[in-house]
Amino acid sequence: MSSAGHHSRIPVCLLVEDNPIERAQITRLWNRSERKAVLISVPTLAEARRLLKENQVNLVLLDNSLPDGLGAEFALEISNRKGPAIAILSEWPTPFMFAKAERAGVLDVLRKNGLSAEQLGHLWDRAQAG
Amino acid sequence: MTLALTDEIADRFFHDLLTSARNVRLLAGWVQEGIPKSMAALPDIRQNLIDLDAQAGLLDRTLRRTALWNGMTRKLSGTTDLKGALIRALSEHDLISHMPHLPVRSVALACPDERLQLILAEMLDNARIHAGGLSELRVLIDADRAVIVISDEGPGLERAEFDKASEPFVRLCVARSCGLGLPLVIRAVACQGGEVWREAPRRDQHGLTLAISLPLVPEAAA
Structure with missing residues (x-):
């Protein structure tokens, strides 16, 4: 995991994804989107929690099924305070997930299959626009 | 009691199956496009295919066992x-x-x-x-x-x-x-x-x- 401390003035996008293959693919797409922000990835919600406590993050990209919980529930947890914009990435978005995502006020629920650099870039622009 | 794959259980199985399928799909794409810089080497595609087969097999076994369970309602005669x-x-x-x-x-x-x-x-x-x-x-x-x-x-x-x-x-x-x-x-x-x-x-x-x-x-x- 990269440390976000020295990037404190650069906008940060936090990716929470436990699958290393998926992480590499999203990182590749993120780099292609050419947004002036750093992407930091962590594999668990516990690490995401710690990172969010210590750093300012602009956008959180959340996988839904993680080793220590569900992304959609974590979105509900962190949406209670003034925090970063949230998007959920899923291969298998279900109606339950959409309901939770809506309650958490997430920016979008994106399917991993067919995810493009353009979609990620557009998502980042929406997060920046508030 | 009749067993049914509830949405929550089905989600769990399909998530695991689709994750394995997606890994194979991504790796196949990387063979053509090149490995992402963040990966030191191309992960073992064969292992990912084995994982995919295992997940498909697990879903198949689950459906068969669910049917077995539902058909098991009484004592069978025989020794x-x-x-x-x-x-x-x-x-x-x-x-x-x-x-x-x-x-x-x-x-x-x-x-x-x-x-x-x-x-x-x-x-x-x-x-x-x-x-x-x-x-x-x-x-x-x-x-x-x-x-x-x-x-x-x-x-x-x-x-x-x-x-x-x-x-x-x-x-x-x-x-x-x-x-x-x-x-x-x-x-x-x-x-x-x-x-x-x-x-x-x-x-x-x-x-x-x-x-x-x-x-x-x-x-x-x-």
Whole structure:
């Protein structure tokens, strides 16, 4: 995991994804989107929690099924305070997930299959626009 | 009670299956496009194909076992020689060499071979695939019942964990289990008028010891 401390003035996008293959693919797409922000990835919600406590993050990209919980529930947890914009990435978005995502006020629920650099870039622009 | 794949359980299976499928798809794409800079090397595609097959197999087994469970509503008539059934089950699971001298005499169980083989298969599969192997097989014959005891080399289950694993679709820490093995054993044994329990581990033992009892055919009828 990269440390976000020295990037404190650069906008940060936090990716929470436990699958290393998926992480590499999203990182590749993120780099292609050419947004002036750093992407930091962590594999668990516990690490995401710690990172969010210590750093300012602009956008959180959340996988839904993680080793220590569900992304959609974590979105509900962190949406209670003034925090970063949230998007959920899923291969298998279900109606339950959409309901939770809506309650958490997430920016979008994106399917991993067919995810493009353009979609990620557009998502980042929406997060920046508030 | 009829089992059905609820949305939550189906989500769990489809998530695992689709994740494996997606990994293979991404890796195939990387072969053409080049490996992302963040990866030191291309992950093993064969291993990911094996994972995909395993996930598809797990879903298939789950659907078959769910159908088996739903069809298991009553006691089946028929009898089986216990010793012969144990030899068939152990051979089927490549475990016969572990038990060259079966500690059992021939007795007739009030359970048809088809159902007894299902029960033994689930018990032996659990020991062999999920719990490090079979460590002991004991058979006790009472006046009216036979008790089959199977111990494995796994980490064992505390009483509360055992109770939890007795519920359908509960997977403890076994990623490639459908969570129906023990519940199927319990249901099949109960249908035949028997019981299933966990024996408390001996001091020198760490695995799970699972015991089942099945009624014998009354001597006059045998």
